[in-house]
Amino acid sequence: MAKNLLDVRNLSIHYKIQGGWVYAVDDVSFTLEKGETMGLVGESGCGKTTTGYGITQLLASNAYLKEGSKVIFDGKDFVQMSTVPSKEYKGYRKIVEYHPEMREYRWKRISMIFQGAMNAFNPVFKVGDQIIEAIKAHEDVTDEEARKRVEELYKLVGIPVDRIDNYPHEYSGGMKQRAMIAMALALNPDLIIADEPTTALDVVTQDRILGEMAKLQKREKVAMILITHDVSVVAEMAHKIAVMYAGHLVETGTTRQVFKETAHPYMEALLAAFPNIKKEKKERLKAIPGSPPDLANPPKGCRFAPRCPYAKDICLEEEPPVVEVAPGHYSKCHFAEELYGELGGGESNE
Amino acid sequence: MSEENNDVVIRVRNLKKYFELHAGMFKFWGEPIYVKAVDGIDFDIHKGEILGLVGESGCGKTTTGRLLTRLEDPTEGNILFEGEDIAKLKGKELKSYRRNVQMIFQDPYESLNPRFTVQKTVMEPLIIHGIGESYDERVEMVIKALEDAELRPAEEYLDRFPHELSGGQRQRVAIARALVLRPKFIVADEPVSMLDVSIRAGVMNLMLDLRDKYNIPFLFITHDIAVSRYMSDKMAVMYLGKIVEMADSDEIVFNPMHPYTKALISAVPVPDPDHKHGRVQIKGEIPSPINLPPGCRFWPRCPYAKKGICDVKEPPLVEVEPGHYVACHFAEQLAAGELETGEEAKEVIEESEKIES
Incomplete structure (x- = not known):
């Protein structure tokens, strides 16, 4: 522990x-261990x-x-x-x-990459100044030292250093995202929480930013929680995965376990609904019937039961326990043991 | 593209759309400045065919x-709809064309009027085009369209407002609204990109089923290549107002020839942890469509670009293999793997290999 x-x-x-x-x-x-990336996946809400x-x-x-x-x-x-x-x-x-102690942890130990970094910068200040401000808020450094650090960070994330004195509107979307990553790294945090870091970007830019993040994460040994709706992004980035549905963690395990030995019906359904560009033959995607429950009034038993093809009476009545189907691989399902190894998931994706 | 085919529904030739910039003083002297949003594209869409149009934003x-639905007026070029040029239509004729062509928009939260019930939303096109003899007959048509969009039982949805519907249901209403006129062609602009994965698959399957049922051709516009491959029979890849490659969807995905398409395909994340992929080998970002580079638009980012050729002459879209069109001076050599990348690109590749290991 x-x-x-x-x-x-x-x-x-x-x-x-x-x-x-x-x-x-x-x-x-x-x-989450030091230097580990966890993908937190699920649909909106x-x-x-x-x-x-x-x-x-x-x-x-x-x-x-x-x-x-x-x-x-x-x-x-x-x-x-x-x-x-x-x-x-x-x-x-x-x-x-x-809370003063909490504020010490924020950004210095745990930093965040916000959803829609496009809008996370203040449009009336230079991008570089905003990063310098974040550094100076937590550390007792001079302007010159802080600026030097920003220059290093810019090199690290691949933005030309002469762009430090530009305003956010002079940056492209991908550059703003890189600047956001630079800002998240500014104080050498132990953990980065990245909320949909590439959702608004084009594929080529997304691919580069993800590559950049993986590289930096490896080098700086930062742990990361990658929050996203895109299972293909976590498949590429994460060491382990936590799948959320309607407020519950329904499945956790290593990326391989979750994709290849899927143990929860929701994850199986999610994979079957996701188009895979590398699949040789086009197979018809399977939609999940119904829609996610209203969390102000969640269903009594398992929250996925109303949409689950394997649901039985017990699922509608009792909240399922979390079952460890394999070392480090957990599923919150009444029939986790029975379904483990039976579900399609990764197998049908090959 | 050249062969005569009777079942061509939409034929686009040399279509251009330039937006003039009226920025400050430029209006008064000097040459007017244009954004060349669409700069000479050609394609055909056959009956029952879905053409996927992919590319990055901008x-x-x-x-x-928007040009095909005539929400924008083309600057130049022809759009033949069942053999008739509709690029310059006006007034009554344009209205009757629009009856045959419908559009599904990206955001079902914005494209439906929040104060219209489902019935009013879907019935409005019928009223505008004067279809149906009586109110009852129109209601009948609305119900049929809702059922086609898998909103069953349709009667239950008639009196609902958009805020009472989920995102997927709203998009189905938008599809019903497009279907109610029995159009001969549908343009769908990012119709599923706002929807969650579990809902998205259902809406995509619905569109595929409708195509099978009514044989309606679609232009399916999306930035998501995995979605495009699933939806479309043929794919056209756009870059800065030009089509750089066009072929069957599987051909584009498994045998891309244009360097840009190659990069695009390799950048698509794959939902499989065993999949290993190399990093994209193109550099920089899309240049502004105002100051287009001379020659091939892609050369400043292209790992194979040759000085003296690529930066001088613009490559035409040519048929390299049957049904496979590529706009690249070196398409054939690339396909055969005979082309060496330039020095800079090699560095990029080496670096990415280092990261992988």
């Missing part, structure tokens, strides 16, 4: 809304972004953590550190805003 | 779609 950089245990994040709760993230557990941002507690003010949630980063439990029991809602903890 | 694929 001690060697894990990040240990998330039973993390539940619920949003208080008028007349109820949105159960955005429920009982999510995973671990499944809670993957909330999970990622929940680690550094960058959440809306109506978000509450359920009592018992643990986010242990390098031996420190963030939940104990910067949340307090909620006065209004029993059994929930509220995030303390602007 | 390559002119959306403008091409």
Whole structure:
């Protein structure tokens, strides 16, 4: 356990809304080692972004953590550190805003690449100045030293150094994304949380940025959580994968395990719905019937049961346990043992 | 492309669309400046055929779609619809052309009027074109179209508003709206890129089924090559307003000849952890369509570019193999693997090999 950089245990994040709760993230557990990349995949609204941002507690003010949630980063439990029991809602903890210790961790130890980096930079300041500002906010360095660091970072991510004094609108989309990565690396973090880092980019640019990220990650030994809806991107980038559906982690394991020895019906369905350009013969894709549940009112038993081809009565009644089907390979399914090895998943993809 | 074929629905020849820039003083003196969004393209779409148009953002694929539906007026060139040139149509004739050609847009959250019920949305084209004798007959047609779009039972959807529908259902309504006129040609511009994976497959299958059922040809515009390969029979790859390669979809994917297509295909991520792929060997980014490079538009990024040829003469789109068109001076040598990459490209390749290991 001690060697894990990040240990998330039973993390539940619920949003208080008028007349109820949105159960955005429920009982999510995973671990991450130093220098490891984990892909967090799922469809829109499944809670993957909330999970990622929940680690550094960058959440809306109506978000509450359920009592018992643990986010242990390098031996420190963030939940104990910067949340307090909620006065209004029993059994929930509220995030303390602007908690000084938490702010020390953010960016310095854990940095983020935000979704749509296009818009993450302030348009009225030079890009370089914005990175310098981030460095100076956390470290006691002079302007010259900070600028030098930015120059090194620009070389690292492959932007010409003379572009430091340009404004964001003078950058192309791919360059802004690279600048965002440079900013995320500026303080030598141990963990980068990248939320859909390449979604808005063209394939050629995406391929380059992903290559760049993999290279930097290897060299700097940074751990990374890659949040994306694109299973093909995680197949290329991640060491391990956590699949989310409707607020639950339904399957976790190494990339090979999840793709080739799929143990959860949702992952199988997801792979069957995804076009693979390298497949010799075109096979008809299988759509998943129905649509994801409303998380304000999730179904009682397994949340995937209403759409699952293998569902039986028990699935609609009881929430399934997390079963370890193989060492390090977990599936949240009543029939995980029976289905393991039977599901198509990766096999049909060859 | 040259052979005469009776079942050609859409034939495009030398189609161009230049947008004039009215930036400040340029308007008053000097040459006007143009953005050459579409710069001389040719293709045919046959009955029941889906042509996939792929390329990066800004390559002119959306403008091409808008030209075919005449949402934009072409600067030059011909668009033959069942043999008749519709590039210059106006007024009543244009309206009757539009009855035959429908469009499905990218964002089902924006392309449906939030204050129209499903019935009103799908019925509107019928009213505009004066189809159907009575209200009841139109309702009948609307129901038929909704059922074709797999919104069943259709009666349940008639009185709903867009906000009551999921993204996939909205796109189905948009498809029903396109179908209700029984069009002879459909332009679909990124119709599934806003949808989640589990929903996307259903909408793509629906379009394939409709093509089989009614034999409607599609122009399917997308930036996602894996999606395009799944959807289309033929694919055309665009780069800066030109078609650089066109062939059967599988041919494009497994035997790309143009250096740009090669790069594009190799950049597509594959949902298989065992797949090893080399990094893209092209450099830089798409230049601005205002200041196009001379000669072949791709040469400044091309690993095979030869000075004195590629930067001087623009390569025409030629049939290298039967049905396989490529616009490259060295297409045949490339296909045979006889061409050496330049020095710079070699460095890029070596570097990427280092990373892989």
